[in-house]
Amino acid sequence: MSGIRAVDIKGGKGPATSLHITSIVKPTAQDGQAIVKIKAFGLNRMDLLQREGQYPVPPQAPKTLGVEFSGTIESLKGDSGKESFEEGDEVFGLAYGGAYAEYIAVDMKMLLKKPSHLSWEEAAGVPETWITATQALHLIGEFTAGKSVLWHAGASSVSIAGIQLSKLSGASSIYITAGSQSKIDFCVDELGATAGFNYKTQDWSKEILAATNGKGVDIIIDFIGQNYFQGNLNAAAKDGRIVELGFMSGVVLKEGVNIAPFLMKRLRFEGSSLRSRDVEYQGRLRDRLEEYLPKFEDGTLKLFVDRVFKWEAVVEAHKYMEGDSSKGKIICTVG
Structure with a gap:
């Protein structure tokens, strides 16, 4: 099976300095899932807790960190639902984990087509937050x-x-x-x-x-x-x-x-928590998020990206989040 690059934690848990990029098996899609080639991913407080072994990760989550991302659909398996996703579509979405990587397998109920007015970095910071x-x-x-x-x-x-x-x-x-x-x-x-x-x-x-x-x-x-x-x-x-x-x-x-x-x-x-919810519950919230997209475009709702790091600098990105000085999303770009 082919390998991809992903962020891992030396020893399974530890400080920001324990993060490093390594090779893992490329995820495969289950029925109703898409494989997305990731362009950017957003950092969240839960990532810091999970890195330190203090977050109850849901059983369906891969061990790789990260729950929100933007990217391009590489392949699909099964019915893509009302969105009619196709290979090559630019998307952003929410996952149970696995976004700190080159590729992710994600339920298509949790994907949205990326509007052209949103950058990869902006889109990656929308799902979990909003x-x-x-x-x-x-x-x-x-x-x-x-x-x-x-x-x-x-x-x-x-x-x-x-x-x-x-x-x-x-x-x-x-x-x-x-x-x-x-x-x-x-x-x-x-x-x-x-x-x-x-x-x-x-x-x-x-x-x-x-x-x-x-x-x-x-x-x-x-x-x-x-x-x-x-x-x-x-x-x-x-x-x-x-x-x-x-x-x-x-x-x-x-x-x-x-x-x-x-x-x-x-x-x-x-x-309340979001990550432990089933995909049907999360999917209803994803539908609500879709209603906001015109508000992002006309400026009624504003997106704030505080800093962007290349994912090779993920250690610095985590340290920056720990410093509590940010106003808005911290994003890492892949590739």
Whole structure:
């Protein structure tokens, strides 16, 4: 069987410096899948966790990192569905893993035809980010027009998408937290957030309550976990929803956490993930993403690529993501 190049992890897990490009067996398509020759792939926080052996990888995922990519269809197996994909089509999509490579096998339900106005780099950074934001806001958060939203990690790729989707869907106000004034300014001036708060210098939950005249916000999307748990309960409005997407600060709550707001405010706290979902669920979100494509073209929704690395520099790309200075997607190009 022919071999391809792919990123591997020395020892199976480790720091960024353990990443290297090696040769693996070229994937083969199952029925309903396409083989895509990858042009670019996007980095995500889960890649860092998986690299360190701290991410529960779904059983159907190959060990190679990476869940979003752009590229060209080399071959198909079976019915390509309503999209009528053909060999040579330029596409981008979401996978359970395997995108840090020259080729990937992916279910055609998770592919979209790449519009000509999107570069390979832009397209590679769309699927995981925009689908996750859509899932958090609409499916889990059950957003309706007129509600207020708080996106933590405001300059992260998911929140950059989420702020714009909140605005597009008619949010009454959109708040963010970030660790620098430049990131806050970016979210307010570039993306249209109502206001932002610096978690390093401000008590953001008190600031949220002050900004909302004590009401709080209807939907909170959090990636931080432990350090923000109490603040989220305090900042949530009555009948509010807290959507938990990650635990960057840890999972064990500190002593003295007051959970009374759950009862007093009738709050709902719900965790969610995307990668562990079945392809039918992911496919419905992919269809929602397809509806956004005209908005990308007319400029209503903006894509932000922070830095592009050649995949031979994947170690530097991971280190850059770990530095938490980016505003937008970090992309690697293949070939």
